[in-house]
Amino acid sequence: xxGVSQSPSNKVTEKGKDVELRCDPISGxxxxxxYRQRLGQGLEFLIYFQGNSAPDKSGLPSDRFSAERTxxxxxxxxxxxxQQEDSAVYLCASSLRLxxxxxxxxxxxxxxxxxx
Amino acid sequence: RKEVEQDPGPFNVPEGATVAFNCTYSNSAxxxxxxxxxxxxxxxxxxxxxxxxxxxxxxxxAQLNRASQYISLLIRDSKLSDSATxxxxxxxxxxxxxxxxxxxxxxxx
Numbered sequence: 001x002x003g004v005s006q007s008p009s010n011k012v013t014e015k016g017k018d019v020e021l022r023c024d025p026i027s028g029x030x031x032x033x034x035y036r037q038r039l040g041q042g043l044e045f046l047i048y049f050q051g052n053s054a055p056d057k058s059g060l061p062s063d064r065f066s067a068e069r070t071x072x073x074x075x076x077x078x079x080x081x082x083q084q085e086d087s088a089v090y091l092c093a094s095s096l097r098l099x100x101x102x103x104x105x106x107x108x109x110x111x112x113x114x115x116x
Numbered sequence: 117r118k119e120v121e122q123d124p125g126p127f128n129v130p131e132g133a134t135v136a137f138n139c140t141y142s143n144s145a146x147x148x149x150x151x152x153x154x155x156x157x158x159x160x161x162x163x164x165x166x167x168x169x170x171x172x173x174x175x176x177x178a179q180l181n182r183a184s185q186y187i188s189l190l191i192r193d194s195k196l197s198d199s200a201t202x203x204x205x206x207x208x209x210x211x212x213x214x215x216x217x218x219x220x221x222x223x224x225x
Contacts, residue, residue: 033213042122042203042217043160056212091159104150105213107159 002026004108006092012114013082021077021111025094032075033105034067035091043091049075050097082115089113117142120206122216129194129223136190137219139204148207149180149187153200154218160203163189194223 005024013019025032034046045059049069060066064083069075079086089112093105122139129135141149149166163176166187170179177190187206191198204216 035215043215045213045215048212058212104162104165105160107161109159 004092004094004106006090006108006111008111009109010112010114012116015084015115016081018078018080019082019113021079021090021092021113023075023077023092023094023108025073025075025092026106028072029094029096029106030072031095031097031103032069033093033095034075034077035093036061036088037091037110038088046077046090079113082113084115087113087115118217119143119214120204120216122202122204122219124217125220125222127219127221129191129198129221131194131196131223131225133194134190134192135194135221136188137202137221138186138188139206139216139219140184140186141204141206141214142185143206143208144182144185146185146206146208149178150205150207151176151178151187151189152203152205152215154203155200160215163202191221194221196223196225199223 007022032049035043047067052069064080067077089110091110093107095103095105120141151163152160153163154160164173166178166180175192179188201218201220203218207213
């Protein structure tokens with residue numbers, strides 16, 4: 001079946017521009033996660049959605065970052081006034097979730113963002 | 117202190133040998149633990165969950181030590197295809213997942 005998809009796969013933007021990254025989770029997965037991974041580093045948690053609510057926004061690096069999700073479907077991560085330090089791979093993952101039980105996260109291929 | 121810490125490696129392992137490495141976590145309230153594998157320039161994929169009693173999946177064995185707050189991964193009879201970065205993932209209360217920086221393993225002929 002279809003996995004998690006992300007678009008665009010690559011994005012090059014000029015410093016100061018806004019970008020919007022999209023994630024389509026696996027159908028039926030209620031939980032959706034955004035991570036950032038800088039070159040050669042581990043994953044940095046950004047935000048997580050359960051349905052269309054975001055119980056934990058603590059990972060968003062600044063108020064330039066925002067995310068929303070429509071129902072239990074597509075999510076968008078928006079970065080306003082991009083800075084060079086925003087350059088990274090942005091990974092989206094989805095999982096089934098029941099109460100406090102954690103299920104496997106399925107990752108999308110990521111969006112490679114380069115801010116020039 | 118980082119919430120989840122891993123030795124970045126690389127661990128250079130001869131093919132067929134055994135390699136083991138740990139991951140320490142700082143939050144004693146952590147509830148769930150996982151090992152993910154990430155190949156170069158690819159997305160992470162779940163390798164195995166880590167249960168309190170320890171668990172094994174083929175050549176891979178994972179263990180949890182709550183008293184000392186670490187989990188471990190052991191790979192027996194290493195294959196060239198085991199070369200990857202192994203990410204430790206810890207879930208605390210509130211369903212917040214924290215990834216370690218990863219341990220790089222290089223299996224050589």
